[in-house]
Amino acid sequence: MTLLELKQIKKTYLQGKMEVPALRGVDLIVDKGEFITIFGPSGSGKTTLLNMIGCLDTPTDGEIYLNGNRISALSKKELALIRRNNIGFIFQSHNLIPVLTAYENVEFALLLIGRLSEGETRERVFKMLAKVGLKGKENRKPGELSGGENQRVAIARALIKEPKLILADEPTANLDSENALDVIKIMTMMNMELGNTFIFSTHDPQIREYARRYINLRDGLIFSDKKKEQ
């Protein structure tokens, strides 16, 4: 069942007076529950593509459909609401709020939606932190956690609202190999368990192996799109 559809997505940036194409006509269909990696050399358009899909940026040309709804021409306010309700983000740098505890950082994403009672919110946050292996560390602040643990908090924050789509831009780039593997395993587990769609970019071939679909970007175009053989 299609979750996301990109039709001839183009994005051109202006550098001074010069136009620099970042995406030159990307067509892509993503089904619900997929676990996709986007890879390619630096400057191939991975981050730009993720930004388009994540409603952080709008395409110069082309159309994007999320859950059948055209999102490529929405206002900033409408895009913010789509992000709030449907999309989870995991960044290369965890970008946690340093004055909040792990619990509060995760709770933050849930409070923005504001659909749950205090008790339900508490229960769900504790469960999610336990799932990512942070049971007992709920009250620690980012400065009191390791890099890997902070990235797990970021994963919990992205997943807590049970979004249909989770986008991760180089989620393991700042981690050592052991923590990187832990993070990708947690992402895989969540994908299997919760059925969310994951799209992540990475340079690491070892991490890439965990994906079930590989999209290779080159010069702003999809060079190859392969699914893992079962």
Next chain:
Amino acid sequence: MFFSIYLGLKNLLRQKRRNIITILVIAFSFLGYLFAESLMNGMEEMSFESIQNFETGNIQIAEPDYWEERDELPIKGLVAWNEELEGIIGQTDGVIGVSPELKFPANLNNGIDEMSIIGLGINPKKYNEVFQTGEYFIEGSLGTLNDNKAVIGTVLAELMDLKKDDHIILLIRTKEDTFNTIDLEVGGIIRTPNPMLNSRIVLMPLDIAQRSLNVGDMVSMVSLKTSPAMPEKSIIKSLEDSFRVKKLSSQVYSWRESAADVITLSTAKKGGAGAILSVVLLIGIVGIVNNIILSGIERTAEIGMMKALGMREWEIVLVFMVEAAGIGVLGGLASCLLGYLSVLWLVSSGFNVANFGDWSQYGIPIVDRIYGVWNCQAFLYIFVSSVAVAVLSSIWPSYWAARKDPVEAIYRH
């Protein structure tokens, strides 16, 4: 929204040193205002009290012609101090003291030097009902003011090298403009909070002054002390009505008319306080704007993350504005605390103006210490201003921070 408020309050714990500096800048600048305000109000209150307690009383009765030229101390246009006038004043509700006075220009001669002074003929008993001078005798008392005795201030005594029991001569012009002299003996020396009394006035018995000036029972004016329980305006109106009925030409004047110079200074003071407040508010605005802009720059990636998670601009603005409001509240509380301590010192110990020269030459009738006065409204005003300035001045930098493009904020910071 509650999360934005919570996060804004939590953010107060970040950049503690910068926040504390901003809070202290606000606190010390507002402290300056509170101190200056208390000092200026104290100066105003003491000036007004000094004028009423030592120069004019609360109300003065004089002939209009005399009043117009009163600064020249003319020996014409005088008031007849008789039973009729005393009776009218005595029957007026709210009048608790009456002092007839004869003021005249004179030259004081101590046998060696001569200096221009103001002679003031008084009835010691009645004078004591209106003025507080009697409480400020260093030597002698108002009771010694009889026969040919005079009372002078310490400054005049020092200038003319006079001591108690010394003989002085006042050279005067009579009503007919002929020269006359009054031989007096220094019967008392006073040191009052009023510089004019200390340096330029020679108090002497009214009857001797009247006889020497050849004015009969006339006086320059009559000073009245009124009850604080009755409005001054109603007493003035009552006296004016009585004068009209009795067809007396004398007029009734409030002490404020004699204190025009000090009142002008007081008005200028309000302008000065406004100027101080403007500078203080500007310092607060600069501090808050600087703080929020720096926070916005430092937290660019965080703002990007908030926007990526779907936080709307107004919610991010609220985070920064709550933080600014928190700084304003803490700055306001610190201002009030420091202000309380400084005003407490000013009220109890006073500010010694004697170190800064003779203030009487600027029209301020205060001799040595100015004591501050409490003004709770000023404290409340400062607290509210601190919070309001913090909140209002944070609007623009908060929007500036919240309007950052999320992609730029996350990836290019």
